[in-house]
Amino acid sequence: MESTTGIDLRLVVPAATAWLAAGVLVGAPGGVPASAAVGLWLGAGLFVVAAVFDRRARWRPLWATVGVSLAVSALVASVVLVSGPARLPADVRAAASRHANASALITVWSVPVETASPGGFGTGGTGARVRFRGTVTELTEGKRSSRVSVPVLVFAESSGRGTASLQIGSVVRLDGSLRATDPGDSAAALFFGRSRAESVAAPPWWLAWANALRTRFVEAARELPGDGGDLLPGLAIGDTSQVSADLDLSMKASSLSHLTAVSGVKIG
Known part of the structure; x- marks a missing residue:
């Protein structure tokens, strides 16, 4: 199926399925069981075979879509299964x-x-x-x-x-x-x-130069008047070290603390 703009939309379902599988499997308590990955691979194989041998042409796209969706889900499950033990040995x-x-x-x-x-x-x-x-x-x-x-x-x-x-x-x-x-x-x-x-x-040198640049940026921002100088490093490079406790509370009260959480470490 293609849209009027010529974009092939047949990969939308497999892509959405892959994202859904990743969200479910990564957060699964106890990790991904091997049986889940095996089951998904078997299911993918069955639907691909059905798409190849089914003589009813109108059903082939459906079987192929389901087969590809199960295949990408199986691939995600396999990656999570293999990488899980390495993430926390x-x-x-x-x-x-x-x-x-x-x-x-x-x-x-x-x-x-x-x-x-x-x-x-x-x-x-x-x-x-x-x-x-x-x-x-x-x-x-x-x-x-x-x-x-x-x-x-x-x-x-x-x-x-x-x-x-x-x-x-x-x-x-x-x-x-x-x-x-x-x-x-x-x-x-x-x-x-x-x-x-x-x-x-x-x-290492390829990171040291960036650290020096970040330090100079923070020092320059510190010269700015008001709270702007304290907030700017957090907004630009994720450095919230200049945000005081009072400013932190004010940001939370105004539901704006997420703006300075770009480094992946939220305030408070």
Whole structure:
């Protein structure tokens, strides 16, 4: 079927089916069972065979559409099935279930933002905390270390303005504990740091130049009058570090806090 503009609309149903399958399967509790992927592949094969051998021409497009829709759904299910264990490996899952103390190498992937945490996550500390998104690349529990690649949302002690080690692309070591998130969350786990992050490696050159540019932009925006200078970095580059608690409350009261959440880490 084609529209009057010449656009082929036959792929609309398979594309919509793929998105629907991804939304359901990614958030499925306990992961995708292998039987679901196998069933979808078998169903796709049956409908494709029906489209090939059915002599009734008017039914062939329907069988083909259903077959392709099931095939793309089966492909999505297979990808989720294979990538699921890699997203949260057994060692990490076990550590998260026990809330065990561990040491992690973490690559930073978002600007650290101050967050409230009464009492802190450490040993009774009450200092300010920051949160940022990153990837755990190595997890050490006791004498056992594992090389992994787990997306996490990190909460760590803030060292005030000395957060240069938390630039995007930098690698830090942090002691703390893990907690698994719900299926479908962009982060596979939460990492609650019990100390300040220790710098291990600076960002690579292809990211370092961007960090320097971001820093200069924030410094220039700070010179602007009123709340505009505090909000502009959040609107432009997702850096909400200059947003005060009062301004945060005002943004929430006016239902505008989503405007400065472009970095993927919302305020509050």
